[in-house]
Amino acid sequence: MNIRMIGYGRLAKALASQWVKTHRVMVSSPSQIHACLENGIETRNCNLKDLEDADVIILAVKPAKLTEVMIELSAVIPKDTLIISLAAGVTLAHLKNICPTHLPIIRAMPNINAQVQASATLLLKDNPLSQKHMQIVETLFLSLGSIDWALNDDALDIGTILAGSGPAYVFYLMEALQQSAMHLGMSEDLAKKLIVQTFLGSAKLAHEKDICFQDFIAQVASPQGTTAAALEVMKSQEIPKSLDKAIQAAWQRILSLRA
Numbered sequence: 001m002n003i004r005m006i007g008y009g010r011l012a013k014a015l016a017s018q019w020v021k022t023h024r025v026m027v028s029s030p031s032q033i034h035a036c037l038e039n040g041i042e043t044r045n046c047n048l049k050d051l052e053d054a055d056v057i058i059l060a061v062k063p064a065k066l067t068e069v070m071i072e073l074s075a076v077i078p079k080d081t082l083i084i085s086l087a088a089g090v091t092l093a094h095l096k097n098i099c100p101t102h103l104p105i106i107r108a109m110p111n112i113n114a115q116v117q118a119s120a121t122l123l124l125k126d127n128p129l130s131q132k133h134m135q136i137v138e139t140l141f142l143s144l145g146s147i148d149w150a151l152n153d154d155a156l157d158i159g160t161i162l163a164g165s166g167p168a169y170v171f172y173l174m175e176a177l178q179q180s181a182m183h184l185g186m187s188e189d190l191a192k193k194l195i196v197q198t199f200l201g202s203a204k205l206a207h208e209k210d211i212c213f214q215d216f217i218a219q220v221a222s223p224q225g226t227t228a229a230a231l232e233v234m235k236s237q238e239i240p241k242s243l244d245k246a247i248q249a250a251w252q253r254i255l256s257l258r259a
């Protein structure tokens, strides 16, 4: 498949690093001033180059740049080319407003875990996709991890703050736990190893056993034990309330991106 990416920043690089193993990937962004080959990825010095060869065009620019980019590309994109927008908070209705009517367009929200084929990707379409386009979407995103379809823009945007941004929250918690272990005298490397394996193992357990999170907590926290002591402090510090405030802040940011 020929994949043309417009914008080649943090998320695009994570996706391209996987797609390039089995597909032809062509990218462009303003800092790409020479056409060259980098790790198998073909860079172009202009957004308009090689659009006609593309089976799919991935819009990987910041939401504020999207309209400008679509205006630039509109006249050149061949009819029936599938467009996939990764932009947070930009609704399908807005995308359809800025996109020529003959172009099928969907939203996708993968995350940087795509680099290890462990993305949780949420997708949104409003009209049924042709069989050919559905196959493109499934081939692309199943190669990066799991896929789910959202019912509407709200669901896609909640998925964005949960799973699109999610890896950053997880790494933030990991770093805080690592600091605590180091305060108690553990080496940085060993703390990292134990924390990573614990997150990996907990995710695997939750993935494989259909039990609610509270029941998993109860399996670890015996009364008056060490886990209970830690959980008591977490409760008294109202950690869930802080996390809720953080998610609300992300939601407000998403709403501000909506046109």
Ligand SMILES: NC(=O)c1ccc[n+]([C@@H]2O[C@H](COP(=O)([O-])OP(=O)(O)OC[C@H]3O[C@@H](n4cnc5c(N)ncnc54)[C@H](OP(=O)(O)O)[C@@H]3O)[C@@H](O)[C@H]2O)c1
Pocket (backbone or CB within 6 Å): 006, 007, 008, 009, 010, 011, 012, 028, 029, 030, 031, 032, 047, 060, 061, 062, 063, 065, 068, 069, 086, 087, 088, 089, 110, 111, 112, 160, 164, 165
């Ligand atoms: N990073 C994530 O994990 C994540 C999570 C959720 C959603 N997203 C969404 O993914 C999209 C990209 O985010 P990002 O974090 O990857 O952003 P980023 O690292 O800032 O990358 C944006 C890219 O867009 C390029 N660009 C700017 N103007 C352009 C133009 N006129 N034509 C072509 N390319 C242009 C930039 O090029 P130069 O560097 O050359 O200026 C850069 O390569 C955003 O819409 C964001 O909402 C990202």
